[in-house]
Amino acid sequence: MPRTTVAQLKVGMTLSKNAFLLRERSSSTTRAGSPMLRVTLADCTGSVPGVLFDAPGHVVESLTVGQGVEVSGRVSEFKDQLQINIERLAPATLTHPEEFLPMARRSLQEMTAEFDQLRASVREPSLAALLNAVFGDEAAYRDFVRAPAATAYHHACVGGLLEHTLSVTRLVIVACDLNPQVNRDLAVTAAFLHDLGKVRAYDPISFARTPEGYLWGHVYLGAIWVERAMDSVPGFGRELRRQVIHAILAHQGKLEYGSPKPPMTLEAIVVHHADNLDADERGALDYLERSEVDGQGFTERSPMHATRLYRGQDRPAGGPEQGRLC
Numbered sequence: 001m002p003r004t005t006v007a008q009l010k011v012g013m014t015l016s017k018n019a020f021l022l023r024e025r026s027s028s029t030t031r032a033g034s035p036m037l038r039v040t041l042a043d044c045t046g047s048v049p050g051v052l053f054d055a056p057g058h059v060v061e062s063l064t065v066g067q068g069v070e071v072s073g074r075v076s077e078f079k080d081q082l083q084i085n086i087e088r089l090a091p092a093t094l095t096h097p098e099e100f101l102p103m104a105r106r107s108l109q110e111m112t113a114e115f116d117q118l119r120a121s122v123r124e125p126s127l128a129a130l131l132n133a134v135f136g137d138e139a140a141y142r143d144f145v146r147a148p149a150a151t152a153y154h155h156a157c158v159g160g161l162l163e164h165t166l167s168v169t170r171l172v173i174v175a176c177d178l179n180p181q182v183n184r185d186l187a188v189t190a191a192f193l194h195d196l197g198k199v200r201a202y203d204p205i206s207f208a209r210t211p212e213g214y215l216w217g218h219v220y221l222g223a224i225w226v227e228r229a230m231d232s233v234p235g236f237g238r239e240l241r242r243q244v245i246h247a248i249l250a251h252q253g254k255l256e257y258g259s260p261k262p263p264m265t266l267e268a269i270v271v272h273h274a275d276n277l278d279a280d281e282r283g284a285l286d287y288l289e290r291s292e293v294d295g296q297g298f299t300e301r302s303p304m305h306a307t308r309l310y311r312g313q314d315r316p317a318g319g320p321e322q323g324r325l326c
Contacts, residue, residue, distance in 0.1 A: 104159030197222030
C-alpha cells in the first residue's frame, strides 16, 4: 500500500503503519493524570502533530528523534489544525531518512553557485577575508547549506537558511542600489552572516532547537562565531568589527523579538527590514498554499502573522514547486 504523505492527510483518514520521520516528542499527563505523548511527524511535504493517550513507557523510551516511526491512527482536527490521534506507534527503519525532510524550493547546487558569486562581489579586503574565514571551512559551509532557517512558519526545510540568506542579500543589494549612502560591502556581509547562528541553534534533522539554541539563541551564537572568525583575520579593524557585530545583534529589530539592540546604523536597518520582509512574505506564501479558505477567500488565523490571510476569490491554492517531493 502506498504511503500517505503529510500533504495528503484529511480529517477522518485512517492510517495503518504509515511511515514518518519523528521530528519532536514530549511527554506529559492529561488532567485525569494519564500519560500522554505528543509528537511531530514529518516527511518532505510537511509536518503534522500527533498525540498518543495512555502512552506505554516502553513505547516512549523506544522512540528516537530524527529516526523513523510507523503510525496507526486517525486524522482529526484540533484548534483548527490537523492532528493524528495515534493508536499505535513503533520505531521503524527509514532507508533514506533525508527523503522525509522538506527541501528548499530551489536546488542546493543552484543556490550555492549564486551564494559563491555574491560572496565574490564583496571587495573590501577585511570583509572578503571574514567571509572566507567563515564559509571557507568546508564542514561549516556544508552545515550552513543544509540548515533550516526556522523550526516552523518560514524556510523550515533543508537548505532553508541558504535560501533565506540569498533572498535577504538580494533585497539588501536593491536597497543599496537605491541609496548609495549605504555601504554595500558592509550590508551584504551582514546579510550573509545575520542568521549564521541558526546552523548551531537548530537540529538539522528534527529542526528543533538545540540546547544552545534554547539557552543562548541564534543571535548570540552567530555573533560569537563571527567574532572568532574576525580574530583570525589579520588587522581586522575595530570600527568594522563594531558595525558587523551590531548588524547581527540588531537584525531581529527589538528586544522582544530576540535582538539585544535595535538597529542603529544604515546597514543594520537595511538588513533588519530585508530579513523581516523575506520571512513574512515566505511565511505567508507557505501558509496560503497549504491552507483551506472560506467562501470569501480567507484562511484561518495565521500564527505567524496573527491574523487571517486573504488569498482572494480567483487565486488557486498552490504555487511554485516546493522542491523535491516524496
